[in-house]
Amino acid sequence: MLVDEAPCQHPGMADDAEPKMNPATIAAQALGWIDETTRAVSPPIHPSSTFIRDADNQYRSGRSYSRADNPTYDQAEAVLAALEQGAAAALFSSGMAAATAVFLALKPGDHVLAPKAIYWLLRSWLLNFATNWGLKVTFVDMTDIAAVKAALRPGETKLIWTETPANPTWDITDLAAVAAIAHAAGARLAVDSTVATPVFTRPLELGADIVMHSATKYLNGHSDLIGGALVTRVADEPWSQIKQLRVQLGGVPGAFEAWLLLRGMRTLFPRVRTAAASAQIIAEHFSGHALVSHVLYPGLKDFPGHAVAARQMTGGFGGMLSIRVKAGDAAAIATAANVRIWKRATSIGGVESLIEHRASVEGPLSPCPGDLLRLSVGVEETSDLIDDLDAALNAARG
Numbered sequence: 001m002l003v004d005e006a007p008c009q010h011p012g013m014a015d016d017a018e019p020k021m022n023p024a025t026i027a028a029q030a031l032g033w034i035d036e037t038t039r040a041v042s043p044p045i046h047p048s049s050t051f052i053r054d055a056d057n058q059y060r061s062g063r064s065y066s067r068a069d070n071p072t073y074d075q076a077e078a079v080l081a082a083l084e085q086g087a088a089a090a091l092f093s094s095g096m097a098a099a100t101a102v103f104l105a106l107k108p109g110d111h112v113l114a115p116k117a118i119y120w121l122l123r124s125w126l127l128n129f130a131t132n133w134g135l136k137v138t139f140v141d142m143t144d145i146a147a148v149k150a151a152l153r154p155g156e157t158k159l160i161w162t163e164t165p166a167n168p169t170w171d172i173t174d175l176a177a178v179a180a181i182a183h184a185a186g187a188r189l190a191v192d193s194t195v196a197t198p199v200f201t202r203p204l205e206l207g208a209d210i211v212m213h214s215a216t217k218y219l220n221g222h223s224d225l226i227g228g229a230l231v232t233r234v235a236d237e238p239w240s241q242i243k244q245l246r247v248q249l250g251g252v253p254g255a256f257e258a259w260l261l262l263r264g265m266r267t268l269f270p271r272v273r274t275a276a277a278s279a280q281i282i283a284e285h286f287s288g289h290a291l292v293s294h295v296l297y298p299g300l301k302d303f304p305g306h307a308v309a310a311r312q313m314t315g316g317f318g319g320m321l322s323i324r325v326k327a328g329d330a331a332a333i334a335t336a337a338n339v340r341i342w343k344r345a346t347s348i349g350g351v352e353s354l355i356e357h358r359a360s361v362e363g364p365l366s367p368c369p370g371d372l373l374r375l376s377v378g379v380e381e382t383s384d385l386i387d388d389l390d391a392a393l394n395a396a397r398g
C-alpha cells in the first residue's frame with residue numbers, strides 16, 4: 001500500500017466508548033481507552049516514523065509512514081471527533097496548517113467568503129498566498145446575515161469560513177443561519193471554533209461541515225505546544241482531499257505533541273469553565289469602569305452578539321474578552337506595560353492569563369482599534385487578575 005493510501009485507524013474506540021458518557025467525561029477519561037498491551041491508563045507515545053511492511057508486500061496494519069498517520073494521533077482524534085460530534089478528526093502541526101488545508105482543498109477560481117473579524121494571519125494568508133494561487137476571497141461582516149447572503153455567488157461560492165467568537169472583537173456568527181444560507185447556495189461552512197471550544201459550542205450540530213481548532217490554545221491549554229485540528233461532519237470527498245493534503249504537505253504533528261494534546265484535553269472542561277466564569281466576572285467589573293470605554297465580551301447583555309451567543313453557546317461565553325482604554329492607544333500600551341500578574345504575551349487559551357495590545361500585531365487591515373487590549377483569562381484567582389489590571393490602568397493614567 002502506498003503512503004498516501006494508508007487509512008487512519010481508531011482501533012477499539014467504539015467498544016471502549018461504552019457506556020455512554022457526557023462530553024466532560026469523554027474528555028477527562030480520553031474516551032475511557034486502556035492500552036491493551038500494558039493496561040496503562042495513559043497511552044504510549046509512538047515516535048516511529050515508519051512501519052513494517054508484511055512479507056507479501058501488504059501493509060495490513062494500515063500504517064506505513066508517519067507523514068500519513070501515526071498511532072499516537074488515534075486517541076486525540078477520536079476524543080475530538082466525539083466532543084464535536086463529528087465523523088472523523090485529523091491533527092495538524094498547527095492551527096494555520098489545519099485552516100489552510102481547508103482552503104487548499106478547493107480549486108483555483110473558487111469563491112470563498114471569510115469574516116472581516118478573523119485571526120489576523122489567516123486574513124493575511126487569504127489576501128496574499130490564497131489570492132495569488134487563484135482563490136477569490138470576499139471579506140464580509142458575518143454578524144450581518146443579509147450581507148452574507150448578498151456576498152454569496154451561487155454556483156461559484158464553494159466555502160464560507162467563519163470564526164466565532166472572532167478575534168479580537170469577539171463578533172458572534174449565527175452558525176445555524178449561515179449554515180442554512182451556505183447550503184442553499186451549494187457552499188460548505190467551516191468554523192474556527194478555537195475560542196468557543198467544544199465545551200461551549202458544537203458547530204457541526206448547528207449545521208457546519210468542518211470545525212477547525214488551533215489546538216495550541218484551549219484544547220491543549222498549557223502554552224507548551226503548537227498544534228491544529230479539523231473535525232468533519234461526514235467523511236466525504238472534500239474530507240479525503242484534506243487528508244491527502246495533510247500527507248502531501250506534511251503538516252502533521254510530532255508524536256509527542258499529539259500525546260501532549262491528549263493529556264491537555266483531559267482537563268479541557270474544568271479549565272475552560274473556570275476561565276469563562278472568571279472572564280464573565282472580569283467583564284462585568286470593567287464595564288462602566290472610569291478608565292475603560294468599552295468591554296467586548298459575548299457574555300455581557302449589552303454586547304451586540306449576546307442574544308445569538310446565548311442561543312448557540314451552552315454553559316458559558318468563553319475565556320476571551322477585550323477592553324478599550326478610554327485614554328487612547330498610548331495608555332493601552334502603557335497599561336499592558338504595567339501589569340504584574342497578567343503575562344504580556346501573544347496567544348490565548350493557556351492556564352496563565354495573557355494581555356496583548358493587538359493593533360501592534362495585526363497591521364493596518366485589521367478592524368482592531370488602537371486602544372484595545374486583548375485579555376486571555378486563565379485559571380488564576382479572579383480577584384488577583386482584577387486588582388492587577390485595575391492597578392495597571394491607574395498607573396497608565398500617570
Ligand SMILES: Cc1ncc(COP(=O)(O)O)c(C=O)c1O
Nearest residue numbers: 094095096119192194214216227
Ligand atoms: C482563533 C485562532 N485561529 C487560528 C490560530 C492559528 O493557530 P496556530 O497558532 O496554532 O497556527 C490562532 C492563533 O493565535 C487563533 O487565535
